[in-house]
Amino acid sequence: MQPLSHLESFVKSAECGSFSAAARLMGLTPAAVSKNVARLEAGLGVRLFQRSTRRLTLTEGGQRLLAQISPPLTALADAVDHAAEAEQQPAGTLKVSMGQAFGRAYIVPLLTEFLQRYPAIQPDWRFENRQVDLIGEGFDAGIGGGLNLNPDMVARTLGPIHLVVVAAPALLQGRKAPRHPADLAQWDGIARRAIRTGRVPVTTLRNKAGDAAAAVFRPRIVFDDPEAMCQAALMGLGLAVLPMPFAQPWLARGDLVRVLPGWWADAGPTSLYYPSKNLLPARTRVFVDFVVEQFALRGFAQRVRGD
Secondary structure (H helix, E strand, O other): OOHHHHHHHHHHHHOOOOOOHHHHOOOOHHHOOOOOOOOHHHHHHOEEEEEOOOOOOOOOOHHHHHHHHHHEEEEEHHHHHHHHHOOOOEEEEEEEEEOOHHHHHHHHHHHHHHHHOOOOEEEEEEEOOOOHHHHHHHEEEHHHHHHOOOOOEEEEEEEEEEEEEEEOHHHHHOOOOOHHHHHHHEEEEEEEEOOOOOOOOOEEEEEOOOOOEOOOOOEEEOOOOOHHHHHHHOOOOEEEEEEEHHHHHHHHOOEEEEEEEEOEEEEEEEEEEEEOOOOOOHHHHHHHHHHHHHHEEEEHHHOOOOO
16 A cells, blocks of 8 residues: 555645645655655556656546545545544644735734634735635635636635725815716726736626616726725726725725715625535634624625625
8 A cells, every 4th residue: 555645745746736836735845745756656657747847747547546546535634634623722824815905904804803712723824816726725715706616615705796986085076976877988087907808898887776887987097906996096096996895995984985876886706715625624614604704793795785
């Protein structure tokens, strides 16, 4: 029977596509991971990877082995973690990925109470505006919107992402405020370029009556970051269509105001996502439950609605 360390090195290397990335997840050196895989290949008499300077590629035999051993190996690791935590409080490093502005505004403020409840957990949080590969990159959970999840993931909805039109009060002073999306054509705006496509999409606004109209203004500035758009709007440089989670703190303070109240666009939910394992590590389970609980208690979903 092959040692578990050899099998784990193989699975992690296959998931990550390199010995170096697998080594970081396992706390080993790349040389140690490479040696474990080489010993596994020697013991099986099968070449598992095609090696190149850039990436590892599974051979046909490697693909078969990965499909056979990955699920039971994951289940075994989960069972060991679960047994070790059963008689003690949740502990360990909690790796979570979240959007930069969203994480600072809504997740970091929860830290004090979370650490009081679970002092043996050490948060290791990454603030980045992208959807990460939780399993491949070794994360326990992620938080974001516009997610494209595979069947191995579970998503818990925290609230909607409604897009609304906002402006600095000074920008509206002395001018007739827009009453319909068609009126936006007379105003300068801060447009958003989609990172994936490089295009500037047109947002379609809707109201409770079921009417729909495009939000088209004169593009004075183009950014690809909603936080930068929010800052430019605060400076009075133009109207902006922003996600309510970004705009809500500024709207609450009066630094921004809604333009066309009652009109909004639905961009889907903000979700907390994590691997769909039967035995989640206790640190992940309590984090998920805590965040969902706190967002419900603080009325997040109601605060960020634009309708």
